[in-house]
Every structure is written in structure tokens, then in C-alpha cells.
Amino acid sequence: MRRGFLNSKPAKEHPNHPGPVSSSQTNTNLKLPSKATTTVKSSQENDLPRSFPYAAQEKPVEVPKGHETKLNFVEGSGNPQATYIWTALPQVDDGPDTECLLRAGSKEVILKTPGFPKPLPPANSPPAFRVGPSPGKGMGLFSTRDIEQGETILWERPLLIVPLGIPTSLPAGFSKAQWIQHSLNEYERYVEVAVNRMQEHRRAAFMSLHNCHTKDGSGPLVGRVRTNGIGVDGLQPATAKTEYDMRVSSYSVISEHISRLNHSCSPNTRPSFDRATFAQRLYAVRDIAAGEELTFQYINVLAKKTERDEGLSPYAVVCACLACTEGTAESDKSRSEIAGFKPTSSVLAWAVNRQLPDDWLIKKYMILLDLIDKERLEHLDVYCVATRAIMESYICLGDTQNASKWAARVLRQSWSEMYESQLGVDKLLDPDSPAYAKHALWRIRVDTAAATGAMSKLMGEALGLGGW
Ligand SMILES: C[S@@+](CC[C@H](N)C(=O)[O-])C[C@H]1O[C@@H](n2cnc3c(N)ncnc32)[C@H](O)[C@@H]1O
Secondary structure, eight states, rough: OOOOOOSSSSOOOOOOOOOOOOSSSSOOGGOOOOSOOOOOOGGGGGGOBOOOOSSSSSSSSOOSSSSSOOOOOOOSSSTTTTEEEEEEOOOSSOOEEEEEEEETTHHHHTTTTTOSOOOOOOOOOOOEEEEEEEEETTEEEESSSOOOOOEEEEOOOSEEESOOOOOOOOOTTTOHHEEEEEOOOOOOHHHHHHHHHOOOOHHHHHHHSSSOOSSSSSOHHHHHHHHHEEOOSSSSTOOOOSSSHHHHHEEEEEETOOOOOOSSSSSSSEEETTTTEEEEEEESOBBBOOTTTTEEEOOOOOOOOOHHHHHGGGGGGGOOOOHHHHHHHHHHHHHHHTTTTOOOOOOOHHTTTTOOOHHHHHHHHHHHHHHHHHHHHHHSHHHHHHHHHHHHHHHHHHHHHHHHHHHHHHHHHTTSGGGGTTTTTTGSSSTTOOOHHHSTTTTTTHHHHHHHHHHHHHHHHTSSSSSO
């Protein structure tokens, strides 16, 4: 879910779709400016509304006809200036394809993805989730069994992938409200082509999704996109340099099941879009008991409750999670400490600095982890950073007993962006593993010769020669 426009007074903006707030998947939301610019200029910078309205309109905004763009830009239409293409991807296996509305250049990015097109991994059998009613929230997803931290709950090819809006220049004589409505209408027309291309059962699944934008000028398709879309990064063509380029080639994915996830300020899952399989992957970020509701973050959950309330209002969500209902002041304080955490020193810099105590870095990260555990925010990247830093600190100290315990924690964090670089951590699970002695940080805190070697690497790093 993600982007919208502004409605009257005060200008309200909301992301088109809730979604992960940190990098990758998840929501491009935070990467976009969060406040609407209300000035309408004819420059390119202003031809894509930064936010769409979400408050009910008192009466529909009438838009003069005759300003619609021609929809003759379909891939293969022979129009060399096609800015948008409608296509189905990845067309690789018996699994369903995703209907895509892509801006020129994005398809090439997809086709060049290493491993693309990759078949979907086999589904969990029986499925680890089910769709069912969630009191006060409509439908939701629930676990069907105990799920372990780091498990993949499901892989899912989205129904649809669309940009967050279609740039529309300001027609002469249009008021701002008319321009916004015109933009919404154009967006609806473009999405309609993609929805009409879907297989009937996929279209039925899309149309059965919830729509919380029924009275704000959104059409029925854009309303569903705005309600259910989850942001996906990384599809911008290499030529996209400006903020404008990035915005117009940012996308939302809408899926039959993952889009049913309700919001929690302490979510237990994290979705991620995998370009090679062209699928969304849903991870459990902590152990989940059978029958528990599966949730994810629609907004930045490190913000204070009052700001979270504001961010959730476009989705008509009044969050009743523990952080919003019990001990909220203390929770706000803890979240702001997590948001403000700065490592102040890398593992290597601490290890070679004799003025700092041996447990200095470990203590700092343990305090951070306590806050994260208390707030149940394991999905955040900082959780993985902290866990890994503690493991590495023990390696610097030559303490393989503790390092191996932390290696086991690191390995469970399959959703982490650092996962690729965790390959090899499995060799550290055994405290007697010879992999320790080969590790670049091995005993550099306690062995002068090792520290000297590390120091020269540190200097190389400072000089841009690489390092940790
Ligand atoms: C993406 S949909 C989630 C699935 C939806 N509940 C359904 O019935 O299909 C987003 C909508 O779910 C509801 N919702 C999500 N999280 C909620 C929460 N924590 N409390 C209440 N309603 C919630 C709101 O109506 C919101 O507009």
C-alpha cells in the first residue's frame, strides 16, 4: 500500500499501501518524502502526486473529459515511445504469472536479475497459514501450526505489480482537486488494463480483496491497490537518477494471501519480494504458536504512538496491539531509544582499542537487544546487526562457546538483508570448529599479532582499500 494524494485541510498524505518500512521489500514508503507538496507546478517534478486523498469526499470532484492519455503503449504495440508496458511475468513454470504494469526500463532490470526466471520452491504441505476472520479487522492470516523463527511461511506470486501512480501533467484550467482526481482516474485506467489481462480466478481473487478507499475518489481497482499493495524496491532502471525517476518507477505488489496480513506494531512476519522467482516470500521473524494471527508493519513502528495512529488512519486502522494499549509511554521511550541507537564503534574498532573494556560492545548491543525483545521488534534490521555484532565480538575474544551460541541466533535470521553474508556462519555452530581459527576476527582482542594484522586492515579500510 502506498501513495496517495492530499486531501483538503490539513493536507493528509498516506502511502499507497502499508508495507515494510525498512529497505528491500518492504516498503518503499519511507524512502519517499512523507509530506505532500501542495504546490502544483507544470514541471515534471510535480506531475506525479506525492500522495492521494483518503478522507471521504463531500461530493465527487468533476473532471472535464478529453485529457486522458492514449493507452496504446502496450508492449508489442509497435509504439517505440511506449512509456508503460503491460506484461505477465515470469512465465517460467506451472505457477501463476503476475500481471505487471511496468515503466520502460523496469522489465529489463527484472530480466537481468541473477537466476531469473527461477521456479517457485515447493509449497509447505500442509500450508502453514490459513485465511480467516480476525475480530475487528475483517479477514486475516493465521498460523496452522507452530512456526519457528526464520521459517518461510509461504512463497507467493503476486496477482499484480503496478507503479505507485501514473504521472499526469496538469491540464490547463484544472484546479488542484481536479488534477488529483484526474491522476486517480488515469491510474485507474492503466490498472484496469492489467486487471483485465488476469486469468478469471486471479481477477476474482483481486476483486475479493479489501478496499478501504471507497469514498476518496479512488476507483475500485486503485482503491484495492492502495489498500493491499506492499512496496517493492529495486526495479528502477539504472538510468533512474533523480528522486522523480525513482518515484515513478517504484512499485506495489498485491497478492492473494500476503495482502491479507493485518497490521501490528510488533509484527511477527516480514515479507520480502524475491526478483529471481518473482515471488513474495513471507518469513516468521520469531517463533509463532499454532493459531496465532500473522501480522506485519504497515508503517514505521519505531515512531511514537501518536505518529503511528496518524500513519495508520488512511487504512482506517485503530491499532489495539500491546504497544498501543498498555504501557504506551514506556514503549514510546524504548522505541525511540532503538531508533536513535548508533553503534559508535565497529566490532573491529572496539577490538583494537585497548582503552575500551572487553565487554564494552557486547554490553551495548545486549541493552539494545533487550529493548527489541521487550517491544517484539525482531523484524528490524537492527536486531540482526546487533546479534551478529555480539557473535563477532566473542570471536574477537576467542570465546567459541559464546560465539557458537550467537551464531545459532544469527543463522535463524533468514529474512535479514545480511543473510547472504551469513553463509559460512553455519561452520561456527560447533565451538571446536577449525573455522574459528580461520576467521578474520579470530582473537584479535586478545592476541597482539592478530590485532596488528587487523589494524593494518583497519587502516586499509580507512583508505578505501576494503575491510570489514
Ligand atoms: C491489507 S488489508 C488487510 C486484510 C483485511 N483485514 C481484509 O479483510 O482483507 C488492510 C485493512 O485491514 C484492516 N486492518 C488491518 N490491520 C488492522 C488492525 N491492526 N486493526 C484493525 N483493522 C486492521 C483495515 O480495514 C485495513 O484497511
